[in-house]
Each structure stands twice: as structure tokens, then as C-alpha cells.
Amino acid sequence: MDYKIPRGTYDILPQQSYKWQKVIDAFRKIAAVCGYQEITTPVFEQASLFERSSGESSDVVKKEMYRFQDQKGREFALRPEGTAPVVRSYVENRLDLGGSNTKLFYIGPMFRYDRPQAGRYRQFYQYGIEFIGSDNPYFDAEVISILWNYLTGLGLRRLRLELNSVGCPQCSTAYDTALRNYFQPSLADLCPDCQLRFGQKPRRLLDCKVPSCKQIAAYAPSQLEYLDDACKVHFSAVQDNLGLMQIPFTINPRIVRGLDYYTNTAFEIVYEGLGAQNSLAGGGRYNGLIEQIGGKSIPAIGFAGGFERLLLALDEEEVELGAPGVPDVYVITLGEAAQKLVLPYLNALRGAGIYAEFDPDKASFKAQLKAADHSQARFALIVGEDEVAANQVTLKNLQSGEQQTLPLEPSDRIIQLLKA
């Protein structure tokens, strides 16, 4: 083998495809019934779009972005996430001037230069929702409910929805100050990573896993105590709405979104039983992002989830996603005359929407019947010398073994039988 697939990527092979189609179709369906329409953006964008929106200090931008220059020296990046491109498109196409809400969803590959691990790839596929246009807490609940209903609808049970509010930029900076005050005295005892976090993103100190840091962080103030009145009201309204929609959640004041643009509502869905990469999806409000990217000041909220982990979780929970398609009929011929007769027949069946399989390389009758059995086709359509002579075909039900003879010409009757 001379060529190898790039590290951290994978092929979706035909035997796996139907599962992907199933989860993708289910997502499209639920998005549609909530009024969301699909948007597809390029897989690469100006690198600065992500630098500015995700935050220069975020790991995603700092060390995980695939960057390249094109022939004219322009700086591009393979998109590491979906929200910034959607917002870029929204602003660029002046959807912000319409004055009404915009409901979008996307599905596509994202790219991050991470060390590969179970549930973590360098090219991975995400589904996501972006609601743009209103700060009404109903929409927080709507967006979260889409995610929740999608995942539970697929059959997942061991899900946990964790909810938090990171507040508006004002309460957020107030909170950062409070955290710095809290950690200041123990600064020297923190791990090197945390010492960096102290300066850049103090709230990251809260989910450090080093035991000594954990201990120090144990009594740190909670974000929720530093929400201003408006943010408090919003947060509790979101909770009320979720309650009314009967979506269970737990408040986790320590969940922190990795990208800088989040405000107020932040949430994450974790699946118990996936190992380290157990976060199935996450999202939140980003009320300042549209303005930051050059549009009007318009509130918005969204989420993104990864299909790879979703499929792992479905596998873990032994959810059956159906099976690959099997032929309705397997066509068996014997002799040259039969083969000639059968080609127009095949075409007619397929034209009528019937999945018909045929392999002229299988010579013997036995081999063909074996192949028919192996294909799990429901029927075998047999055209041999006898049939040619008698101007008819034999239709054999492979489950029951019953067979009947029918006129040679493809008829509605046969099509009905095969479709049944």
C-alpha cells in the first residue's frame, strides 16, 4: 500500500453509510419541523474570521487551526467550527437587515489539529443550529429542545443536559475579577497551566483536573452569584421554559465554553459511558458575535454536536439504526437468450423504483441462487431456457420458497408483488 489516509481522518465505508444517513436525516427532519433551514458554507474561510470570533487565546485558534496561504498569499483556515462562518454569511448576505428571526442549521466537516483519540478526529462532522434575531428566553429553550429531542429521539437515554449562564460581558468581567481575587493568594500553588489561565481566562481554573488545583478551586465563587439582574431574569426564564417543555437539566456553574463569543446561556450534553470525550454537543448564546463580525447588534443562540461521538453513543447504548438496503429482487438467468430478455426487464423494474440486482458473471444456476440468498433479496426472478421457451418468468419467494410463473412482460402485477 503506497498511500495512507491522513492521520485523524477516516473513511465512511459503505457498510457504515446507512447509519450516517439515518442520523443526518433525523437531524434534517427535526430541524425542519422547527422551521430551521439548511445553510452550507465553504470549508475554508479567512483565518482572521476565526481568530476574531473564537478568540486569539483559545486553543482552537492558537494551535488547532489548519492554516494555509493560497497562491496569492492570502491567509485562510479550514473551518474549526461552524458558527463563525454561518454568521459571516448572515452578515455578508445582509440577512441582518431583514428584521425578522433567522433559523438556520448546518451539517458538514470541521477541522482541528488535535491529537486523535476515540471520539476525536482531525476532520470531524458536526451538525448545528443557529437561531439569530431574538433575546427571548423562549428561543434558548427552543434551541436546546431541538438538541434534546434529537438525541433522545434517536434512542439515547443516558444523557445529561448541563446548563449555565456566563452572563453578559459586564457580569462576565466582574466575575473574572472576583475569581482573580479568590485565586490570587494561592497563585504560586497552582499548576503551570493554571497560572497561565489566571491571566487569560480565569474561569478555566475551575475545571482543572490537577488535584491540588481542584482543592484550591473548591470554594471559588460561582458565576451565578455575579449575574446582574437582567441576566438573572433571563437565566431563570430559560429554566422555566425548559421545565415547561419537560426537558430535564442540571445547573452546572462550571461549564465553560471553549470559544470566546458566548454570552448568557451556555449548555452541554454529556453522555455517560463514552470515556474522556463524552461531550456530545454544546452551545450557547452569542449576543455580541454578529456585531463583532460586522453586522448589526443582534442576539443569537446555537449549538453544535459531533456525529462521531453520537454514533459511538448510539453504539454503546445498542440502538439499532436499521440496516443497509437489501434488494427487492435478484434476477437469475440461464443462457444467452434469457440474458438478452432480462435487460429490458431489469430496466423496467428499476424504473418502477424496485431495487433489482443482477450479476451476469455468476455462471451456474446454483451460484446465482446462492448469491440471491446472500443478498437477502426477498424474491428471485428466474429466467432460464424453460421460461424463454414458455414466454414466462418464474418468481420465487426466497423466504417461503414458494414460486409462481408469470407472463414474460413486466406487468403491474409483478411490480405490486415486488413492492409488497
Next chain:
RNA sequence: GUGGGUGUAGUUCAAUGGCAGAGCACCGGAUUGUGGUUCCGGGCGUUGUGGGUUCAACUCCCAUCACCCACCCCA
């Protein structure tokens, strides 16, 4: 980016430094046109790759690549 583990047939796994094997899967056959069960037959695979040690390496050593696990990050 850091630490640990693994790498043998399509696949799951064997092989005290001494001839590279088995189950499953796959293909063919068991007299003329009837499948699933059964029986018989079918495998030289650069033992991930490249070096080294040795009379001899799947086995020991080094490097490299890939995957897995954890950290990290995040979906």
C-alpha cells in the same frame, strides 16, 4: 503538545529466538435448473514501515508511522 499501551490473513486472535497457524468471513465443488444446513477443497501474509543485534527475528534493540487509553482540548 505530554505520558502509557498496541500493531501477525478481509476480520478476531495464536505461534519457549528455530518450517507463520486457527475460528469466522470469503471463493469454488459435491453430474444436467433451485439457496440457507452439512461435507470437501482453496491462504507465499513484504508479521505496520525502516534500520540494528544474531547462524537464525513475529519474537530482542532503535527509529518511524498508525491506532487505542489518559492528560490537554472540545463536538
